[in-house]
Amino acid sequence: MYFTRCALNPARRGARALLASPHKLHGAVQAAFPPQSTPAVAEGRVLWRLDQSEHQVQLYVVSPTRPDLTHLVEQAGWPTTTGWDTREYQPVLTRLATGQVWGFRLKANPVHSSRKAPDAQRSQRFHHVTVAQQTDWLLTRTEKFGFTIPAGEHKEPDVAVRGREVVRFDRKSATVSLSTVVFEGRLEVTDPDRLRASLIGGIGPAKGYGCGLLTLAPLRRG
Amino acid sequence: MSCLLLRLAAPLQSWGTSSRFTRRNTDRAPSRSGVLGLLAAATGRRRTDPLEELLDLRIGVRIEQPGRLERDFQTARSRDGQISMPLSYRFYLADAVFAVAVHGPDQLLETVEQALRAPAFPLYLGRRSCPPAGVLLHGMHDGDLAQVLAEAPWLASPWVQKQHRAPMVTLDTVADCPATEPRAELVRDEPVSFDPRHRQYDWRTVLSSQVTVPNPLHRSPTPIPAAAFAGGGHDPMAVFEEPI
Numbered sequence: 001m002y003f004t005r006c007a008l009n010p011a012r013r014g015a016r017a018l019l020a021s022p023h024k025l026h027g028a029v030q031a032a033f034p035p036q037s038t039p040a041v042a043e044g045r046v047l048w049r050l051d052q053s054e055h056q057v058q059l060y061v062v063s064p065t066r067p068d069l070t071h072l073v074e075q076a077g078w079p080t081t082t083g084w085d086t087r088e089y090q091p092v093l094t095r096l097a098t099g100q101v102w103g104f105r106l107k108a109n110p111v112h113s114s115r116k117a118p119d120a121q122r123s124q125r126f127h128h129v130t131v132a133q134q135t136d137w138l139l140t141r142t143e144k145f146g147f148t149i150p151a152g153e154h155k156e157p158d159v160a161v162r163g164r165e166v167v168r169f170d171r172k173s174a175t176v177s178l179s180t181v182v183f184e185g186r187l188e189v190t191d192p193d194r195l196r197a198s199l200i201g202g203i204g205p206a207k208g209y210g211c212g213l214l215t216l217a218p219l220r221r222g
Numbered sequence: 223m224s225c226l227l228l229r230l231a232a233p234l235q236s237w238g239t240s241s242r243f244t245r246r247n248t249d250r251a252p253s254r255s256g257v258l259g260l261l262a263a264a265t266g267r268r269r270t271d272p273l274e275e276l277l278d279l280r281i282g283v284r285i286e287q288p289g290r291l292e293r294d295f296q297t298a299r300s301r302d303g304q305i306s307m308p309l310s311y312r313f314y315l316a317d318a319v320f321a322v323a324v325h326g327p328d329q330l331l332e333t334v335e336q337a338l339r340a341p342a343f344p345l346y347l348g349r350r351s352c353p354p355a356g357v358l359l360h361g362m363h364d365g366d367l368a369q370v371l372a373e374a375p376w377l378a379s380p381w382v383q384k385q386h387r388a389p390m391v392t393l394d395t396v397a398d399c400p401a402t403e404p405r406a407e408l409v410r411d412e413p414v415s416f417d418p419r420h421r422q423y424d425w426r427t428v429l430s431s432q433v434t435v436p437n438p439l440h441r442s443p444t445p446i447p448a449a450a451f452a453g454g455g456h457d458p459m460a461v462f463e464e465p466i
Contacts, residue, residue: 005459053455060458087462105456184456215458 001044001093001200004061006069006084007077008050014075019057021169022209023176025050028075029059032067044200049107049213062089062200062213092216093199096192101150102216106183107163109206110137125205127179131161134181137204145203145214146194147187159185178206186219225282225370226331227360228257228338229377231319234292235347236312239411239423244310248291248348251283251396252320254426255413256348261324261334262416266342269416277412279326279334282367282397284433287378289318314352321360321377323370323397328362335359367397372433383439392434399429 008015018025029048043064051058061067069077069084077084110128128134139157142148152158163182168175189195202212236248237256258276267273292314298307324331338345338359346352360377363370376383376391399406406427414422 003458003462051456085459087459092461102461103456105458215456217456217458217460 001089002061002063002066002086003089003092004059004063004067004069004084004086006059006061006072007082008057008059008072009076009078010055010057012076015057015077018072018076019050019052022167022178023169023171025059025210026208028072029061029067031071032061032069033063033065045202045207047200047202047207047213049210049215051105060213060215064200089200093196096189096195098189098192100189101219102187102189103219104147104183104185104187104214104216106138106203106214107180107211108138108183108204109178109180109209109211110134111179111205112137127166129179131164134161134164135159135183138183141203142187143190144194145198146189146191146196147198148190149185150188152186157185159183176209178209178211180206180211187216223325223366224328224331225323225325225363225365225367226335227363227370227374228322228324228358229286229319229356229360230322230347230354230358231377231379232347232352232355234314234316234349234352235289235318235320236314236352237348238313239409244308246310246312248313248315250288250315251285251394252322252348253409254281254398254411255423257281257283257322257324258413259416260345260347261337263343263345264337264341265334266337269418273413273416275330279324279330280367280398282323282325282371282395284321284323284371284374284393284395286319286321286376286393287317287382289315292316312349314349317379319378319382321371321374323363323367323374325367325370331362335362368431371395371397372435374435376435376437380439383437386437387440389437389440389442390434391437392432395431395433396428397431399427401427403427403429405429 010016010019018028029046033046044062047062049060051060066086073079073083110133111125112128113123113125115123128137138159139149149157149159161181162184166177166179168177199214203214204212206212230252237251237253238247239249239253239255241247258273258279261276262273294312294314296310296312299305300307324334345354347354363374406429408425409428410423410425412424412426414424
């Protein structure tokens with residue numbers, strides 16, 4: 001597995017188009033891999049996330065094969081000075097052990113399934129809309145993902161909801177609408193195998209559209 | 223010699239030292255004549271009574287919260303509605319708070335303090351329509367005017383203190399000073415007689431200055447638990463830098 005970071009230049013026209021549409025960015029990320037390299041699901045899949053702060057746009061990609069982001073950097077990055085940074089993910093994954101505490105960030109698409117009407121044939125997905133629902137969505141699933149979220153200073157689970165937005169973009173002739181949320185906080189590893197699976201396989205729906213990539217970062221004390 | 227500390231706060235106050243005829247101004251800080259008048263009312267002196275030893279008191283004012291200037295355009299007519307009285311402008315300070323230190327002999331200050339607890343006449347802040355609000359007396363303090371004004375805690379309203387985010391606050395002070403002081407300013411604000419038939423004011427020298435006091439409601443920004451993350455944000459690449 002490979003973990004890649006690529007800085008995008010939001011001042012460029014190419015970047016604007018990609019930032020405006022997760023559908024286009026999905027295509028650009030997929031184009032980083034040659035067609036025959038489609039991996040088996042057990043090996044993980046291609047996941048990406050866009051971290052936008054005031055003046056910085058970072059694209060993170062997790063992938064089973066080494067990506068080639070030349071086209072993306074040429075369109076939307078800094079081709080002459082900054083490329084992209086790809087690292088072997090395996091050493092980090094093998095280091096995961098029960099009881100470790102990490103800082104995490106996750107952009108997700110919290111949804112629940114239900115029937116629109118009692119007599120409907122099929123159930124469909126509905127967005128969770130409030131912070132409480134969205135936080136609850138994560139907290140009830142953490143065990144399955146191989147970690148728990150310990151209680152923080154205020155005796156509440158140490159997770160914050162940073163960005164909530166409903167993104168709408170065109171896909172072919174239809175409009176896709178996604179309710180996305182950025183969770184940030186502290187996690188404790190309970191099951192390293194499951195956590196590895198979550199890190200390379202993603203969490204929740206809309207993985208093609210920049211959701212579900214969980215990243216870890218060391219906690220700095222003090 | 224010590225100081226009696228008062229807190230003058232009200233929805234409206236008005237402290238004029240130079241008002242004439244139909245334009246009744248207010249200063250941005252309580253006047254000496256206004257404060258002495260308040261003390262005289264508390265001790266039961268009538269307007270025609272001599273002010274005597276009250277004139278020995280020295281007064282220092284600290285502007286805790288400057289308030290907002292309000293103008294009142296006032297009309298009046300005679301009782302039968304036939305004659306229009308002169309139109310007048312009256313100015314007020316809305317929502318202002320002042321700390322007033324009164325310096326003088328201990329015995330006199332104790333009498334004044336007792337009188338303020340059970341005033342003989344109603345107290346008001348500059349005009350009869352401006353009764354004081356909140357706790358007026360803030361105790362006796364040792365030291366002279368400058369010292370008490372520099373050391374007294376900030377008496378502004380809690381909402382003002384919360385709004386002021388810095389740990390310290392700089393406040394303007396206006397205090398009586400000897401006429402020999404080179405930076406002194408002259409104000410015609412020394413009451414000689416409050417007798418309505420022949421009011422008299424003399425000149426007085428004041429010294430404007432500034433003091434800095436702590437903000438009691440300042441809370442240093444609490445470290446966010448998330449501040450534990452590297453570099454203020456979340457840096458996923460940092461996991462690759464960790465020694466294995």
